Every structure is written in structure tokens, then in C-alpha cells.
Amino acid sequence: MSRVNPNAKPKTRKKGRKTQAGLLQRIGWRRLAKGGAALGFLGGCALIWTSGLPQSLWVDLQKKLVAESAEAGLVLDELLVVGRKRTSQEELIAALDVRQGQPILTYDLESFRVKLEALPWVKSAVVGRQLPGSLTIQLVEREPLAVWQNRGQLVVIDQHGEEIPLSDIRPFAALPxxxxPDAPQHAVELVTLLAREPELSEKVVAGVRIGGRRWNLRLIGDIDVQLPESAPEEAYSQLARLAREHDLLERDLRVIDLRLPDRMILHGVPEGGGDEGEQAKGQAT
Structure with missing residues (x-):
């Protein structure tokens, strides 16, 4: 459709003679007269409907009203969209199935809202008419937060832990x-935690939710960091400090256990093949 403004704000028309003159200039005196007749006709139809007129005649009256409104200039001229970032113009128009020149009074705005909220990126939508010829749409889109691995499948989730139904998630490979099973509901907590230490976070490959209570972090080099259930922020910041000041992550480690409040337990891989444990007291949260 032509004249689609993706970032427009709904027009606000000031009251007064200038606004009336502008409207007259746009639809013409003759169309304005017909538009008034159409609105009057609508009131008459309402009275007839409440008087018990057969539905078949009511349908005929509706058709006549639509024709009168179109002649009066009440047809779709432009689509004003606010809040669109990732939803394409083509997706939006295809969902609504509207065309320029259609009678604007025939649109079912609630149906439009439902169709828009079925689009992958749309969280909520508000649809309205701005006569004589504008359809206004205000969108709130989802924000991608992380990629969730569930039963071998990868899906993008938003900040509320809800799946964003995308056919291709490759553009979001950089997300955590x-x-x-319950990782989506707690993903915001993990992302907030990782943001505390950006340098260390670059080494995090994945966050694994354990027992519905806490997180394990898989780092580059196949190192597993076991975070505590309580105060994981302090443990993570302590790990970042030791990594910076003592090159902790450069050692041949398999597991860094931070679950105990007064010590850090390190598990390495000795030449013999078995795990070796090392406790570093006073270096944990």
C-alpha cells in the first residue's frame, strides 16, 4: 500500500475554522454533505433496528450506509504505525489485508488487533480509526533476551520468558x-548477573539451570562454574576478580565450585586422568 508511514504519530486535529476548512478542502463540499447524510442515515438505521426490523433489511441498510460513506470520502487513505521495529511492513499489511480506497467504516478493529498480536514480534496492539481516512496502529514489540535450548530445540525468548516464534534464529546467535526446563522464567536474572562483569561474561558459553534453584555456567574451555543458590552476584564478581588478578581461568580446570560461602573448590584434570580437588579458603563469597 502506498503512503504507509511506519513511524508516524496519530494526527491531532485542532478545533476551529482552520480544521474545518482543511476538511472541506480535502473531501469537498459535496462529499461533506453526503457524509452528513450518511451519519444521519446511520442514526436512522439504529432506530429502525431497535424497532424490530427484520435482519435482512438491516443488512441492506448497512450496505447502503457503507456506499454512502465511501462516496463521502470515508475510505482508507493512509496507515499510521507507531512502535514498529522488527515487524516488516509487508507482514503488517498482509495480516490486516487492507487496501487503499476501501470503506474505512467496514473495518473490524478488534479483529485487526487479534491478527496483529499473532505476528511473531508483536506483544500487544491498539488499532483505531481517524476519520476521514486514516487507520492508526500502535505496537508494542517483544525484546529478544536469550536463546533457550529445550529438548534439542533452540528458540528465542523475550524478557518475560515467552517464546518468539521465529523461523530463523541465526541472527540471534550472540544472545546468551x-x-x-525453567530457564526462561529466570533468564532475566542470569542476563542481569552476566552484565555485572562484561569481561568474564564474554567467556560464558551457556547458563544451565540446576534443580530449579541455581545456575551453572559453562565457560570457554569446558569449565563449569557452579554458582550458589544464595548471593550468586557476589560469587560471580569474586570469580571475575580472581580471573583478572590471578589468571584463574588460564589453569587446567574442569570445575569451579562456588556453592560454599567460605571457600572455592577447584577441580582440575591431572595427567592421570582423574579429577583433583583443590580448596581455596578465603577466596570465595
């Missing part, structure tokens, strides 16, 4: 990866 979370694993576990």
Missing part, C-alpha cells in the same frame, strides 16, 4: 544461551 540458557538450558533447563
Amino acid at each position: 544461551l540458557v538450558v533447563g
Whole structure:
């Protein structure tokens, strides 16, 4: 459709002679007269309907009203969209199935809202008419937060832990990866935690939700960091400090256990093949 403004704000028309003159200039004196007749006709139809007129005659009157409104200039001229970032113009128009020149009074705005909210990126939508010829749409789109690995499938989730039904998630490969049945509901907590230490977060490959209570972090080099259930922020910041000041992550480690409040337990891989444990007291949260 032509004249689609993706970032427009709904027009606000000031009251007064200038506004009336502008309207007259747009639809013409003759159309204005017909438009008034159409609105009067609508009131008459309402009275007839409440008087018990057969539905078949009511339908005929509706058709006549639509024709009168179109002649009066009440047809779709432009689509004003606010809040569109990731929803394409083509998706939006296809969902509504509207065309320029259609009678604007025939549109079912509630149906439009439902169709728009079925689009992958749309969280909520408000649809309205701005006569004589504008259809206004205000969108609130989802924000991608993380990629959730669930039963071998990868899906993008938003900040509310809800799946965004995308056919291709490759553009979002840089998002944090979370694993576990309840990981989406707690993904915001993990992302907030990782943001505390950006340098260390670059080494995090995935966050694995354990027992519905806490997180394990898988780092580059196949190192597993076991975070505590309580105060994981303090443990993570302590790990970041040790990584910066003592090159902790450069050691041949398999597991860094931070679950105990007074110590850090390190598990390495010795030449013999078995795990070796090392406790570092006073270096944990």
C-alpha cells in the first residue's frame, strides 16, 4: 500500500475554522454533505433496528450506509504505525489485508488487533480509526533476551520468558544461551548477573539451570562454574576478580565450585586422568 508511514504519530486535529476548512478542502463540499447524510442515515438505521426490523433489511441498510460513506470520502487513505521495529511492513499489511480506497467504516478493529498480536514480534496492539481516512496502529514489540535450548530445540525468548516464534534464529546467535526446563522464567536474572562483569561474561558459553534453584555456567574451555543458590552476584564478581588478578581461568580446570560461602573448590584434570580437588579458603563469597 502506498503512503504507509511506519513511524508516524496519530494526527491531532485542532478545533476551529482552520480544521474545518482543511476538511472541506480535502473531501469537498459535496462529499461533506453526503457524509452528513450518511451519519444521519446511520442514526436512522439504529432506530429502525431497535424497532424490530427484520435482519435482512438491516443488512441492506448497512450496505447502503457503507456506499454512502465511501462516496463521502470515508475510505482508507493512509496507515499510521507507531512502535514498529522488527515487524516488516509487508507482514503488517498482509495480516490486516487492507487496501487503499476501501470503506474505512467496514473495518473490524478488534479483529485487526487479534491478527496483529499473532505476528511473531508483536506483544500487544491498539488499532483505531481517524476519520476521514486514516487507520492508526500502535505496537508494542517483544525484546529478544536469550536463546533457550529445550529438548534439542533452540528458540528465542523475550524478557518475560515467552517464546518468539521465529523461523530463523541465526541472527540471534550472540544472545546468551540458557538450558533447563525453567530457564526462561529466570533468564532475566542470569542476563542481569552476566552484565555485572562484561569481561568474564564474554567467556560464558551457556547458563544451565540446576534443580530449579541455581545456575551453572559453562565457560570457554569446558569449565563449569557452579554458582550458589544464595548471593550468586557476589560469587560471580569474586570469580571475575580472581580471573583478572590471578589468571584463574588460564589453569587446567574442569570445575569451579562456588556453592560454599567460605571457600572455592577447584577441580582440575591431572595427567592421570582423574579429577583433583583443590580448596581455596578465603577466596570465595
